[in-house]
Amino acid sequence: MSQTQASPAWASTAVGELLCGRVQDATVFASTSVASYLSVPEPRSGTPVIALLTEQGVRLPIGVTVAAEKLPEAGSTVRIGDGSVVARDRTWRAVRWWDPRPHLTAEDLFRNGAKLLEVLEDEPPSAFGFPLADALNVANALAVGDALPALEVIGLGPGLTPAADDVVAGALAVLALCGCLHDPVRVAVDIHASTHTTALSAALLAAAGKGQVIPQAAAVLTALAAAGQPVRLRSACASLFSVGGTSGHDLCVGMAAILAGSALAGGFRPNGEAISRSPR
Amino acid sequence: MIQLDDSPAMVTVGASLFADALTAQVTTPRQVQWAPPVAGSEVDLVAIAADIRTHAATAESVRRLTATSPCWVDVLPAREALGLGPREFLHAGPPVDWAHASGPVRGALAGAMIYEGLAQNFEEAERIAAQDGISLAPCHSRAAVGPMAGVVSTSMPVSVLEDEESGRRAYCTLNEGLGRVLRYGAYAPEVIDRLRWLECVLGPLLSQTLRRRGPVDVRSLIAQALQMGDECHNRNRAATSLLLREITPDILESGARGEDIVAAFRFINGNDHFFLNLSMPAGKLAADAARDIPGSTMVVAMARNGTEFGIQVSGTGDEWFTAPAPPVKGLYFAGFGPEDAGLDIGDSTITETTGIGGFAMAAAPAIVLFVGGEVADALENTLRMYEITLVENPFYKVPILAFRGTPTGIDATLVVRSGVLPAVNTGIAGREPGVGQVGAGLVVPPMSVFVDAVRSLARRAEPQGAPGALGVKEPS
């Protein structure tokens, strides 16, 4: 361990095992002004990508937020493990954790689920990276266990997280939170993503498959679950929409498509249990 | 209600150790750079904050101020527009009598008395005034404002500004131009002659023009001028130019004599500050809309008469809160120095009261050439004013601040709490009557007037719960 004074880090519980496990060297494969993305050689049961973030960066479910003005650059090596993240001139120690999986049940989500689509319908088409109609198709298919439409669009879009991927992630996350995500679907998406999209996006899709989302998306879902407060929902959506270029919108579309789509009406979970859609 | 699921976006005020404890958890709060309010004011501030009317009343003041749409509709003699009698004279600033009036105000009153035929010369005017032969009142008390000495008498033509929706009106004389003019306390024959010309030629010409053309949207001109480097208090060049464009065709078709039309154009063209006498009543109209709302802490007038600096606040009605007028710090014209300078004077701070002038300095960085300082100061002044104002002006936007609205609507309690005083830039009048302008600069209003206003607001506050219960005492 380096002798330098350790600074605090705030990490997602999803990277807890990696961060606290055996020390290994990760490589920064990409960096922006608010994030450095690390490629982890031995993910074990965790994620192969960790995002080192400044306080301005969106708190990805695979993220570790640190107070830093400059993050390690692409190509540099960062040592992770034993509770710390060690870069060339900084050491960060995980002192605080967040849980990227919101505590919501299917009943919570579907209670006011249709309202989310209403909010999205007020947004201009240019705000989205992926057309709404296509998103609905992909989501409905995922809901009934058909991954093919999703596989056909993963990797489509210019950014680090292609727009189509954001839609699929939103849909997967809601399905996972409801307990309606068929395992074969999740696995198919993960395998396909590993070769058909960026490493970052693949990692985020995998996280979504476990119901892990960014805090802004969690806030939207929580606002939906809360007893009818449209102001709170709109304010939460506004925060989500300001994420990324179109990412926030696309993520929201994926979520809304599941919640408002017809595929799950009177549908069933993988274990055969019926999902209640009626308000309490 | 408090959200429990996500890490809160923190704001801290007080000891920095709390902010440090948050930063140690990788959540950097926004910290308030807090300092105690002016000593002795805390009890008053508590009473006002506890008054259930304060917030809504103040918000209503702001709404009425920014909803006002001032239009220049006419030019009329003061006797007609204001009902000013032959021995009645208005002046800038809070109430003052002849005995205490400053040099420029005395000079201007004497000049006006000569103009009205009440006196032959300064000495006679002085004698009459000292024996209460004339009556004095602030312009502000008659829905009017006046720059520098701001003297208005019965025959003088005044611009009439009207709010489109409510029909309310505000008034101001026509700007005489630069150099030796009545508003700086000059009373020489040339001054009187010019006043006569305004009364007999320019006033009626403008009146005919406006009646022909229809109302001129003054708010719109101010908004455009702010994006052309004016702040409409000390820089009015662009605004004056825009105004000329608006009225030129109708002046030409007014049917007046050709030589009068030419003289009118030469006159307006030669006076960069012609528009000031429209931006001021536009502010007056807006501020007056916000008056007299019980519980409101918004400032509705800031004005000086060369002897005292005074303010009025919406929730305290006609009460004036005054203190000795401060000196102006600035740059002097060639041949003049601080020893020649009079004290701060004029109703033109109505511009700062309504979100322009010194508050819009960021829109007019060139002003530092006249008032001193660096360009960065101009920006900083505007940015600092957001600390003490209630709203970002919906119409007046500052380009370099990414078109952020100017800081508008001064809250007296925020001044006392933050220690930030309104930024005013102003002309400097010569101390002796008749000298004229000697320079321009920045003036800092006295804090005591805001403290007094807050005290008065507190006395009128209606506490919740037991009457007289609120106070700083031992916890039970």
Added chain:
Amino acid sequence: MSTRVELRHGIYRDSVVLMQVSQAVAACRGVTAAIVAMATPLNIEIYERLGFDPAAVDGASPNDLLVAVRADDDALAGATAELERQLAPSAPSQSDGFGSPPAPRTLASALRRGGSLALISVPGQHAFVEAMDAIQAGVSVMLFSDNVPVDQEIVLKDAAARHDVLVMGPDCGTAVVGGLGLGFANALRPGPVGIVAASGTGAQEVTCLLDADGVGVTAVLGVGGRDLSAAVVGRSTLAAMKVLDEHPATEFVVVLSKPPDPKVAEAVRAAAAKLRTPSLVAFVGMGQGDLTAATAQILVALGRTPTAYPEWSPSCERGTRAGFIRGLFSGGTLCDEAMAIAAGRLGPIASNTPLRPEWALGADLKAPGHLMIDFGDDRLTAGRPHPMIDQSLRLERIAQEGSDPACAVLLLDVVLGYGAHPDPAAELAPAIDAARENARRGGRDLAAAVSLVGSRSDPQGRDATAVTLAAAGASVHLSNAMAARTAVALVEGAADDPA
């Protein structure tokens, strides 16, 4: 026609920027096709459909940035230059013209720039005005400030109710919201318990005991020391209970306070009974049960079995001894609890915050028999930092007790967590050691018992702190009640005259 195709690593821009770059380059004179995107298979398909050569991207990975431009021969250089210009990192735009905006001087001004929770710690006579700023902005408040008059507290809480926000305080030292510790707070793990506390150190003790049991919290909502008085009638307590009840992840609600006004107690119990969430109302103090017992009740309600809490015993000899307990506390609730336990067995305990008026200490804070001092009391913290931060008064007193033959046991609390001293053991251990050495030279065996309030993840290191203190001769207990009982046991039974 010339073409340029590149695969780049390491630099990234978001999708909107990349689309803009594509468009900007495509709009250049002489350019017939351009694409700037991550080299995913689908994006490569688009690249191929634009007529670019598939072979040029052979072996491309989706993590590469694909840059492809096709233009007239004499236009390619210009297009490439434009591309580089667009991709170059840009300075962040500032809407303030020059430099950063001036810092806000009031909470009202700060909140106009955003914020969802305000933490106020200005002197008491100024706190009301700042708090009203937050309430009117629809933002909940943690009000650390004390010396706020009760009438102002009531006005604040009524205004808070109208604006649907929560006022935590005045005189609220501890809160945990969204996993963030506010004021003096421990690093706690997320879990099912939500706590409403009129006592900060009480909440710290309970949450740290729960932490030792592996049970986490959703939130700790402080309500201020006076909320449950007859005047304030539990306004914030009742509001906070409602917030926790409606919070889906909170499965158990705890209300923690010293015994309040009886009518208020009744109202709180009645409200608790009406909650949908299971709850426990724990009014701890004289004759009412202690914080450790309350924690046990919580565990039982959660279906878990309470176990004994970790203790660290010193390496020295134990046994009862003649003399008195001298308790030196930084947390008022912990002091109260220790006094209640001790008084029950030993009789009068002198204090600056006595359980009975007749047990009050004089200004010199000295007494011949048992005594316990709350160094966090207002009168002792006027004009100086809180003892959880600045231990100098306690350290001084430890040294004095070391020379006092009447002192048989030192009883101390050490509260860890954010906001507290970064390494209290580093100062206390030598002081305890020195005092014991001093006593030893005088022929006495001075014992020390420490109540350690800390979680497993606290920055000071809970276990390391315990070990250091134990090495100095103190017996260290996570349970304050246990520490107090230990101290009592050390003197009880020995021949002693009550003071």
